[in-house]
Each structure stands twice: as C-alpha cells, then as structure tokens.
Amino acid sequence: MKQKMQSERLGTEPIPKLLKSLSIPAMIGMFVMALYNVVDTIFISYGVGIDAVAGVTVAFPIMMIMMAVSAAMGIGGASVISRRLGERKEEEANHVFGNIISVILIISVLGIISSFTILEPILRLFGATPEILGYAFDYMFPILLGTFFFSFAFATNNIVRSEGNARFAMMTMIIPAVINIILDPIFIFGLNMGVRGAAIATVISQASVTLIILHYFLTGKSTLQLRLVDLKLKLTILKEVIAVGLPAFAQQAAGSVMMIAINTMLIRFGGDMHVGIFGIIQRIIMFTVMPMMGVMQGMQPIVGYNYGARNFERLRETVILGLKVTVFLSFLIFALVMAVPHWLMMIFTSDPEVIQAGSEYLRIMFSAVFLIGGQVIGSGLYQALGKPKQALILSLSRQLIFLIPLVLILPHFIGVYGVFLAFPISDFFACVLASILMYRDRDIFFKKGKNTTEETIPVSSGT
Known part of the structure; x- marks a missing residue:
C-alpha cells in the first residue's frame, strides 16, 4: 500500500514540490559519489x-x-x-x-x-x-x-x-x-x-x-x-x-x-603540469554539473509515470520546469566560474603557476556551460520515455562524436589551448543536436492538456 501511494503521488502531487523532493536526494547521492576523487585530489595536490x-x-x-x-x-x-x-x-x-x-x-x-x-x-x-x-x-x-x-x-x-x-x-x-x-x-x-x-x-x-x-x-x-x-x-x-x-x-x-x-x-x-591542471578541472566539473544531473534524475520518474498514465499536461509541466531549473543552474555556474576561477583552483592547490594557468583554462572550458542544461534534460527525457536509441545518441554525442575528434585535431593548430577549447565547441554542437531531437519529438514533450485513453501516443522514428 505504501509503495502504491508512493507511485500515485507522481500523478497527483504538485510538480514543483514533487521535483524538489525527488531531485535533492539524487543531488546528495551524486555529491557523495563525486566526493571520493575530489578529496583524493585535494590531499594529493597539497601533500x-x-x-x-x-x-x-x-x-x-x-x-x-x-x-x-x-x-x-x-x-x-x-x-x-x-x-x-x-x-x-x-x-x-x-x-x-x-x-x-x-x-x-x-x-x-x-x-x-x-x-x-x-x-x-x-x-x-x-x-x-x-x-x-x-x-x-x-x-x-x-x-x-x-x-x-x-x-x-x-x-x-x-x-x-x-x-x-x-x-x-x-x-x-x-x-x-x-x-x-x-x-x-x-x-x-x-x-x-x-x-x-x-x-x-x-x-x-x-x-x-x-x-x-x-x-x-x-x-x-x-x-x-x-x-x-x-x-x-x-x-x-x-x-x-x-x-x-x-x-x-x-x-x-x-x-x-x-x-x-x-x-x-x-x-x-603541453606537459605533465597541464595533465595535473586538467585533473583538477575535471573534479570541478563533477561538482558543477551535479545539480543539473540531480534535477534530471528527479524528473525521470515523474516523466515516466505521467507518460504511462497519458497525463501529458503534467509531463509538459515537468519538462518545462526541468528545463527552466537546469538552464538557470547552468547560467549560475557560468557566472561563478567566469567571476572567481582562481578561488575554485585554490581549493585544490597553492601553486601560483598552477592557479594562474588553471584559471585561464577553466574559463575556456566553461565558456559554453550555459548550453549544458538542455543536453542533460534531453538525455534524461529519452531514458524516462523508454527510447534508448535517442538517449544513447545524446549521452555519447558530446564525448565520442564531437569532443574526442576536436581534442585530436585542434591542438595541431593552436597548441594546448585546443584541448580546452574543444569543450565549449562540443557543448555547442551537442546542444544543437539535443534541440533538433527534442523539437522533432515536441508533440510528446510539450503536448497540452490531459489526454484521454483513446488518444494515440505519438512515437518518434528511430525508437
């Protein structure tokens, strides 16, 4: 009975309250998972x-x-x-x-x-x-x-x-x-x-x-x-x-x-120092992306339940709220990194040379971070809707399709800066891809009104 009530709230409880109650525990879990490498890196860097x-x-x-x-x-x-x-x-x-x-x-x-x-x-x-x-x-x-x-x-x-x-x-x-x-x-x-x-x-x-x-x-x-x-x-x-x-x-x-x-x-x-700097920046990425991933994980059961219940109005409200929250968070992260990158680097090291170079590279890598929100929500949506092909494409596109080729090509023209510049460029292309897929399937994500059981659930091609 308790499990039944727990699932039923996905179709009845106000979306903002529900998304908050499901997202925060997910954020805590991801925070703890990310803590291992961050703590190790801080102690190793200083020690x-x-x-x-x-x-x-x-x-x-x-x-x-x-x-x-x-x-x-x-x-x-x-x-x-x-x-x-x-x-x-x-x-x-x-x-x-x-x-x-x-x-x-x-x-x-x-x-x-x-x-x-x-x-x-x-x-x-x-x-x-x-x-x-x-x-x-x-x-x-x-x-x-x-x-x-x-x-x-x-x-x-x-x-x-x-x-x-x-x-x-x-x-x-x-x-x-x-x-x-x-x-x-x-x-x-x-x-x-x-x-x-x-x-x-x-x-x-x-x-x-x-x-x-x-x-x-x-x-x-x-x-x-x-x-x-x-x-x-x-x-x-x-x-x-x-x-x-x-x-x-x-x-x-x-x-x-x-x-x-x-x-x-x-x-x-570059050199060994650049690998070390990237190792620090990678830990910063773990924490800055974590809130958006938490929203996505909290959103998924709501989307899946209401899609199955054919309650497209609640599904639409969840998608729009999820996009608003993740876009807001991504702009907040962008502002933080652009304003005080040296403070973030100082958490991990006291080496002035590493802090100065790391701050510059950090700004480059995060220059398009405000585009990540749409990617995160898009990938989570397709997982929740049981469309593994689209979910896999969005999950792997940034790394395999865009980032790795750019990492291997750009340094030959602009040196070590090319490695770091590959990140915002791949963020842009991944955002475009996510937007195209979500626009194509907009009848599912943004359908207005509560549907009756006689209506046909639209199925996108490629599922």
Whole structure:
C-alpha cells in the first residue's frame, strides 16, 4: 500500500514540490559519489604536488573501465531483478543476483592479475611520462588489488535501489566517503605514504562498505538471497543483463577513451603540469554539473509515470520546469566560474603557476556551460520515455562524436589551448543536436492538456 501511494503521488502531487523532493536526494547521492576523487585530489595536490595529480589523472581511465563493467552489471542486473520480483519470480531474481556476483568475482581476479603483469605498460600506453609514471603506478596498484570491493559496492548499490531501499543505498555511498575523508590525511601526511596512501585509504573505505552490504544480503534484510547454487553462470541471464546494461557501459567506456585522448594531447602539446591542471578541472566539473544531473534524475520518474498514465499536461509541466531549473543552474555556474576561477583552483592547490594557468583554462572550458542544461534534460527525457536509441545518441554525442575528434585535431593548430577549447565547441554542437531531437519529438514533450485513453501516443522514428 505504501509503495502504491508512493507511485500515485507522481500523478497527483504538485510538480514543483514533487521535483524538489525527488531531485535533492539524487543531488546528495551524486555529491557523495563525486566526493571520493575530489578529496583524493585535494590531499594529493597539497601533500605531494601537481605531478602526483597528473599521475592519478593518467591512471583514472583504468578505474573508469573497471566501473564501466560494474555499471553494466549493476544497472542491467537491477532492471532484470526488479522485473523478476515484480513478476513474483523470487527464485529467478536470486539466480540473476548470483550471476552478477560471479561476474564481479571474475573481474576481480582479472584486476589482481593485471596489477602484477600489465599495469605499467597500460599506464605508458595511456600517456604516462617517466616523471609521473611512478605516481600513476603507486595509485593504481592498490586500486586494482581491491577491484572486488569497488565492483561489488558499485554494482550492488543499483541492486539495493531496485528493491526500493533507497535509504540504505544512500548510506552505502555516504559511509565510504566519510571513511575515505578521515583516512586520507592519516595515510598521506601522518604515515607519509603519498599517492599510495590515498589509494589504500580509498580501498579500505570500499572494503568497509562491502562488509556492510554483505551483512545486509546475508542476514535476510534483503528480498534477495546470496546462495552458492546461484553463482553458476547462465548464458541467458548474462545476455539479458548485458543487453540492458550496455548503454551504461558504453557511456562509461566512452568517458575512459575521452580521458586517454585528452591526457595524450596535453602531454604532447603541453606537459605533465597541464595533465595535473586538467585533473583538477575535471573534479570541478563533477561538482558543477551535479545539480543539473540531480534535477534530471528527479524528473525521470515523474516523466515516466505521467507518460504511462497519458497525463501529458503534467509531463509538459515537468519538462518545462526541468528545463527552466537546469538552464538557470547552468547560467549560475557560468557566472561563478567566469567571476572567481582562481578561488575554485585554490581549493585544490597553492601553486601560483598552477592557479594562474588553471584559471585561464577553466574559463575556456566553461565558456559554453550555459548550453549544458538542455543536453542533460534531453538525455534524461529519452531514458524516462523508454527510447534508448535517442538517449544513447545524446549521452555519447558530446564525448565520442564531437569532443574526442576536436581534442585530436585542434591542438595541431593552436597548441594546448585546443584541448580546452574543444569543450565549449562540443557543448555547442551537442546542444544543437539535443534541440533538433527534442523539437522533432515536441508533440510528446510539450503536448497540452490531459489526454484521454483513446488518444494515440505519438512515437518518434528511430525508437
């Protein structure tokens, strides 16, 4: 009954109040997720230096690949499990859960093997110079040893959400963040472990929350049961999970490719310092984009519910309000970065040269940030409406179609500035693409009035 009332409010509660109540928890969750890398970067920058930040930045694509696989299993598995539970097929849901755990165990073994065999060659391939290779290796080695903790926590967070236990899912993000913040200064400064200390602190924080999640599943607090018999891999289950999780994997993997391209061009046309500066700016991007992503996530269930209920007036009101809020936030971010970029850089470093150069590059990268709101809302809308093709196009267009080619081309004409200038140009093109797609499907997004059940829901081409 409680779940029924919870879903019914999506069709009855005033849109502004509803969007606020759903967006703020999403923002908090994303804030906590972004906190890891930000805290690590601050302590590493002040405790070791900008070269160490560059080393971590070069190593980061490896983590992104690891998280891409975990995201695919977690998001895909959560979707399949929630549908099985809705069909009252608890045994099949447990089989799916067991298969996800098996894949995580396989990934973990590969991660450990990689740390002892191919880590250094991969880091060199990803652009690590002799000056920053040691920092990159020191950071990534403990992370790969702890692959199981990262993959398990990341994947099961989505599965816990699929059961409807949003509060526990949020706690599994908050707890490791707090532990990481406490341990970082102890290992980096107190024990003088430098970059490796930051990595070990992160692994311990993830190991801690892994134990909490295991306790949750093993003590009957979950609808699901973790049983040995369910660990046997079944091809039909894996196919279904991977099919649903593939867009999430593609987006994460594209981000990894983007990072490799950027780091390579920064080292070629600039130097290690430029990689470190980009690493800092990337953390700033995480926090500035986070509010808009929170609005998008809060908007999605409202859009999906009212689209299914054929209540197009509420859908239209939600889309317009979401666009207004994200556009306002994007202009606010633009004003902040243009006015005080040096203040943002000073959070991460006290090096005058890094602050001066970083402020200039920060302004360049954020010069078209006010265009991001439409992209974010457009991608979220198509996901909520069950149109994966358009959602995938919008999610990947900025990175794969526009940003990576520009990053690889522009530096040949204007040097290192080309890498940073590629961002606002790609924002412009991605905004144009989002506008074209949304205008084409405007009959869905902006239909006026509450429709009757006899009306036909318009279906765009390409779905």
